[in-house]
Amino acid sequence: METTPEDRGGVRLRGVSKTYGTAEAPVHALRGVDLDIEPGELVVVLGPSGSGKTTLLNLIGGIESADAGRLTVAGEELTERQPARLADFRRQHIGFVFQFFNLVPTLTARENVEVIVELTGRGDRRRAAELLTAVGLSDRMDHFPAQLSGGQQQRVAIARALVTDPDLLLADEPTGALDTATGRAILELVQRSNREGRTVLMVTHNAGIAAMAHRVVHMRDGRVESVERQSVPADAAAVTW
Numbered sequence: 001m002e003t004t005p006e007d008r009g010g011v012r013l014r015g016v017s018k019t020y021g022t023a024e025a026p027v028h029a030l031r032g033v034d035l036d037i038e039p040g041e042l043v044v045v046l047g048p049s050g051s052g053k054t055t056l057l058n059l060i061g062g063i064e065s066a067d068a069g070r071l072t073v074a075g076e077e078l079t080e081r082q083p084a085r086l087a088d089f090r091r092q093h094i095g096f097v098f099q100f101f102n103l104v105p106t107l108t109a110r111e112n113v114e115v116i117v118e119l120t121g122r123g124d125r126r127r128a129a130e131l132l133t134a135v136g137l138s139d140r141m142d143h144f145p146a147q148l149s150g151g152q153q154q155r156v157a158i159a160r161a162l163v164t165d166p167d168l169l170l171a172d173e174p175t176g177a178l179d180t181a182t183g184r185a186i187l188e189l190v191q192r193s194n195r196e197g198r199t200v201l202m203v204t205h206n207a208g209i210a211a212m213a214h215r216v217v218h219m220r221d222g223r224v225e226s227v228e229r230q231s232v233p234a235d236a237a238a239v240t241w
């Protein structure tokens with residue numbers, strides 16, 4: 001399906017379910033989730049451990065497929081899409097940031113970003129240095145992950161997620177492994193990316209972080225329990241947890 005500018009980064013879920021485990025011992029990670037995310041929104045997903053937050057993010061990002069329901073992400077219908085075509089979708093539309101950075105230990109910061117351009121065929125290798133500078137790492141580009149602090153590694157991960165200019169940035173506990181001050185700096189980068197027009201969906205345990213969202217989705221037992229709109233989202237620099 002052709003993506004129009006209006007579709008850029010928008011999400012629509014209808015009756016989406018995902019079950020893990022066996023027929024004898026099923027684990028209902030998501031139970032009939034309905035959710036709309038408008039292009040350009042910053043949405044935070046809150047909920048206790050096991051409520052289905054990561055599963056929701058992984059389905060929207062095409063890492064996994066739903067068992068039931070309909071998903072449209074960035075103008076693309078993902079329902080019943082085969083894994084190989086989900087990979088295409090991810091390459092074209094999604095940037096991921098994870099709790100534990102997931103950098104390749106044998107590549108430098110710059111190479112960790114550049115390799116994504118090679119793997120996806122999207123973006124421009126020259127943007128790697130530009131993005132690393134934008135996240136404050138101009139003097140660390142040739143360092144390996146082990147030579148970087150956690151916060152610096154997460155900055156590399158954000159540059160890596162953005163190098164393909166994705167429609168949608170998905171972040172799963174991006175501050176979970178960081179101290180508060182470092183985590184706040186990462187949230188500022190996430191917010192900047194959103195203010196530049198990108199849709200952002202971020203999962204966290206920390207209710208304080210939700211202050212920076214346009215909308216907060218509360219999950220419980222695989223369901224959306226409530227959605228709250230915040231007319232004046234806080235600056236990430238002012239968020240505390």
Ligand SMILES: Nc1ncnc2c1ncn2[C@@H]1O[C@H](COP(=O)(O)OP(=O)(O)OP(=O)(O)O)[C@@H](O)[C@H]1O
Pocket residue numbers: 020021027028029047048049050051052053054055056205
């Ligand atoms: N690959 C898997 N195989 C089996 N069960 C899984 C799998 N992934 C998730 N689950 C189960 O699905 C439920 C929802 O998990 P999910 O990771 O989405 O929750 P979460 O809200 O992100 O939790 P946390 O905050 O602890 O990361 C949990 O009961 C979890 O154990």
